[in-house]
Amino acid sequence: MLTVVTNANIFTPLGTKAKHGTEMGSLHHIPNGQVEIEDGIIRYAGPVRDHEPADRLIDAGGNAVLPGFVDSHTHLVFGGYRPDEFMWRMRGDTYMSIMERGGGIANTMRATRETNEDELFHKALEYLHAMHDMGVTTVEAKSGYGMDRDTELKQLRVIGRLASEGPINVVSTYLGAHAVPPDYKGREDEYIDFMITEMLDEAKPLAEFCDVFCEKGVFSIEQSRHLLQAAKEKGYKLKLHADEIVNTGGAELAAELGAVSADHLLHISDAGIEALANSDTIATLLPITAFALREEYAPARKLIDSGCAVALASDFNPGSCFSYSIPLMIALACIHMRMSVEETITALTLNGAAALGAAEEIGSIEPGKVGNLVILDTDNINMLPYHTGINLVKQVIN
Numbered sequence: 001m002l003t004v005v006t007n008a009n010i011f012t013p014l015g016t017k018a019k020h021g022t023e024m025g026s027l028h029h030i031p032n033g034q035v036e037i038e039d040g041i042i043r044y045a046g047p048v049r050d051h052e053p054a055d056r057l058i059d060a061g062g063n064a065v066l067p068g069f070v071d072s073h074t075h076l077v078f079g080g081y082r083p084d085e086f087m088w089r090m091r092g093d094t095y096m097s098i099m100e101r102g103g104g105i106a107n108t109m110r111a112t113r114e115t116n117e118d119e120l121f122h123k124a125l126e127y128l129h130a131m132h133d134m135g136v137t138t139v140e141a142k143s144g145y146g147m148d149r150d151t152e153l154k155q156l157r158v159i160g161r162l163a164s165e166g167p168i169n170v171v172s173t174y175l176g177a178h179a180v181p182p183d184y185k186g187r188e189d190e191y192i193d194f195m196i197t198e199m200l201d202e203a204k205p206l207a208e209f210c211d212v213f214c215e216k217g218v219f220s221i222e223q224s225r226h227l228l229q230a231a232k233e234k235g236y237k238l239k240l241h242a243d244e245i246v247n248t249g250g251a252e253l254a255a256e257l258g259a260v261s262a263d264h265l266l267h268i269s270d271a272g273i274e275a276l277a278n279s280d281t282i283a284t285l286l287p288i289t290a291f292a293l294r295e296e297y298a299p300a301r302k303l304i305d306s307g308c309a310v311a312l313a314s315d316f317n318p319g320s321c322f323s324y325s326i327p328l329m330i331a332l333a334c335i336h337m338r339m340s341v342e343e344t345i346t347a348l349t350l351n352g353a354a355a356l357g358a359a360e361e362i363g364s365i366e367p368g369k370v371g372n373l374v375i376l377d378t379d380n381i382n383m384l385p386y387h388t389g390i391n392l393v394k395q396v397i398n
């Protein structure tokens with residue numbers, strides 16, 4: 001099966017590793033380009049050339065062609081919604097105060113425990129189709145709204161089914177350490193031990209990553225280290241929700257453990273920035289969460305200028321960020337976090353792929369990579385933030 005995309009204005013980062021620092025801003029540009037995809041794998045990306053008859057010939061008409069977007073941080077599978085909590089926050093309540101009153105993650109936990117597997121699947125599947133329409137070809141999805149054994153495994157099975165039946169590639173993460181479940185209040189260490197002794201082995205066939213909400217009032221640095229070290233020994237790749245609400249040194253812990261990514265980082269310290277800059281850990285920023293929580297944005301400029309590899313992701317979840325809007329994310333990254341368009345594209349493609357340990361397979365348009373492409377409705381990538389919040393994706397190839 002041969003797919004040829006011709007008359008393409010190609011913009012792509014190149015390589016099989018994350019781009020750090022200023023490298024993020026330079027994209028490879030092929031103005032009169034062509035991409036040839038054979039059996040799902042790119043065999044050629046370069047100037048327009050003659051080719052044998054294609055099974056699928058797509059004339060991009062000079063429009064911009066980018067690698068498929070990678071949304072490397074979502075909480076895609078959940079029961080219920082929390083619109084009332086959103087309005088409480090708009091009136092001045094904090095995310096943590098709602099959580100302390102038994103709402104927040106515990107609210108979605110109750111709804112997710114009560115929702116059957118099929119319903120969870122169909123709800124998440126609709127979101128996946130909507131993400132695909134905005135150019136996302138790979139998404140990460142976390143458990144973490146069950147916290148008991150059965151519901152965590154139920155969520156992970158749903159993620160597995162989405163991966164095999166859904167429209168895009170799905171990567172699975174076990175996030176049992178998303179909150180302290182109500183029956184373990186005051187016994188956080190016991191919950192960590194429960195996950196280590198009873199959950200990690202069972203979840204392993206269903207999850208590639210292990211993640212933890214490392215935060216004041218949730219899981220401490222010591223508890224996070226204990227869990228993640230055990231997960232690493234069992235073959236998980238690691239992620240952390242780090243320095244989101246206050247600084248706890250989560251970024252430093254991510255670098256110390258060789259985590260694939262440290263996510264959020266609104267309150268990362270200078271020492272944390274230095275630790276990430278000197279590591280292979282990706283700094284994954286989630287601007288729509290900061291926007292929806294009315295918080296300061298993560299210091300993207302400082303991270304990039306210090307030599308970190310920055311990825312952008314949605315954090316789609318029913319609480320802090322009920323949005324997976326790629327156009328909004330790009331606009332916030334450019335307007336409020338002062339990233340260039342080129343940097344946002346790298347952050348959403350090659351660096352997003354690296355945040356999933358998958359930069360050898362996806363994230364750029366070059367021979368050997370999976371044929372995941374986005375064709376825009378414009379030849380000009382500056383339109384992405386300028387046409388603020390508008391979806392400019394015309395066609396997705398995956």
Ligand code: NIG
Nearest residue numbers: 105213241315317318319320
């Ligand atoms: O990444 N901070 C922790 N977890 C999610 C929020 C989940 C929720 O509120 O349901 C986040 O923002």
Ligand code: FE
Nearest residue numbers: 073075241315
């Ligand atoms: Fe999250």
